[in-house]
Amino acid sequence: MATKTIRVDTLTRVEGEGALELDIADGAVAGVRLSIFEPPRFFEALLRGRAGAEAPDITARICGICPVAYQMSAVHAIEDAWGITVDGPLRALRRLLYCGEWIESHALHIVLLHAPDFLGFPDAISMAAAHAEAVQRGLALKKAGNEVLRLLGGREIHPVNVRVGGFYRVPTRAELAPLAATLEAAHAQAVALARWVAEFPFPEFARNYEFVALRHPDEYPLNAGRIVSNRGLDIAVAEYEAAFAERHVAHSTALQSGLRARGSYLVGPLARFNLNHDRLGPSVQALAAELGLAPGCANPFRSIIVRAIEVVYACEEALRLIAAYEPPSAPAVPVAPRAGEGTACTEAPRGILFHRYRLDAEGSILEARIVPPTSQNQSTIEDDLRIIATRDLRLPEDELRDHCEQAIRNYDPCISCSTHFLRLEVRRR
């Protein structure tokens, strides 16, 4: 029996450490393992015994790219447990902060991590010589997103200004004014970025995915909404664990999530766009149409265009929020810790991020549950790779490896978050 193993020992241009192994037996793909070997980080365990109010700052440490997502899911879950509602300008500021994270995280992934795959460069540094303007545009967008985080979060990485009940300090209108000028410029750069990526060559590939995202009555989802899918799932966030299960697989330190009823599903920009296209507003919808992107897109390689569309949206939404901002009378609403359980789900740049906390009467954490988007996409990534590897089996091994890595990057996996990741190993038998 002819056997062969192709291995990517360390996947590059992804956040964190993981590998990919392909087993090939008698000319067919026998196994695909997205192996995540970044050590487990035990955040859920170390949260036990800590004050509920500490959860936003502790969980922000899970990721340097998407700390706001962790803060937002944590803070809303604790507020859910303590019966606190944060609305008005405080809610708007949280949405503005999240827009900043989408801009910086998406710009980094689109230009510096994923674009080289489409243009045939090994990395962004090699690509930069031929596409200096695009790289500078990506850097400028990332900077604009970081400025939102610096102003509202206190600093760019692991912001410190979010608290249960609101913020420690809120900005004045005058402080937000220069940010509006930055975001006006960023908006024009984001439109140019979207037009640039839409011209990339895209592999023919589509699958019948179950897309899962938040859905809100009025808004493109960031901090709130019901969890919905294109196959009829429509649940409150508190019902998440009844509908989804995590399982351990031997080749990964990250748990894999699946729908209890139907298994693999897809979260992230493509799911959000397909399920919430009607919430993007006319100008962003028009840009998507101009770029040939319509709801129902099932080619994950085109998610790079969706990410760029979301950067445009985030700039527009941030500008709208700044224009409408009236400082609140207090930076936070009163907080009274109590025993209870709370859940929240928000849209991290990579997809839905679920948190649940159970707290005692003093407000200390008895139990914490965190399900990051990369865990949820893991088995879908493996399913994609099985098809791509089967199709490309006769290609030279370097090309097969490149195609597989590009497919993994469609999901902008955050391995550090999911170990809770990447190497490619192909075993031919």
Place this chain on the structure above:
Amino acid sequence: MSVRALVIGLGNPDRGDDAVGLHVARQVATLGLPDVVVEEAGGDSLALLDRWAAVRRVVLIDAAASIALPGRIHRLDPLAGPLPRDFALGSTHAFGLAEAVELARTVGLLPQRMTIYAIEAVCFDSGAALSPAVAAAVIPAAGRIAVELAEGQGDA
């Protein structure tokens, strides 16, 4: 104050010898060198491109995964050519210092003068202090930076 030079110490204060760049920067700051701004940075190496955009001269200090001798100080000139590949000026994030410098070179965003002091490190354990050999390199490294900046004092 006109900024003649920007000194940036890089590292994670909670990961043992990874903090050596921060310690050296603090030592340089105590010297009160005229027109020299000292900063500390960690995490996002790409953000460095913004920090040095308006400055003509930049000195960076970072820990390097040990090649042979913990505490040994290497002086690198990125403008003279690509950084040596055997230096692990890495990051657990998608972009480390070496990548940020090479990206800046390619798109023309390097300052006119740049020096990188890389100090060989040995222990990156969470919560650990600097290991003795690496701690012993802090004052000598700060001294070399002060001398270098003093020699360049006449530079615009």
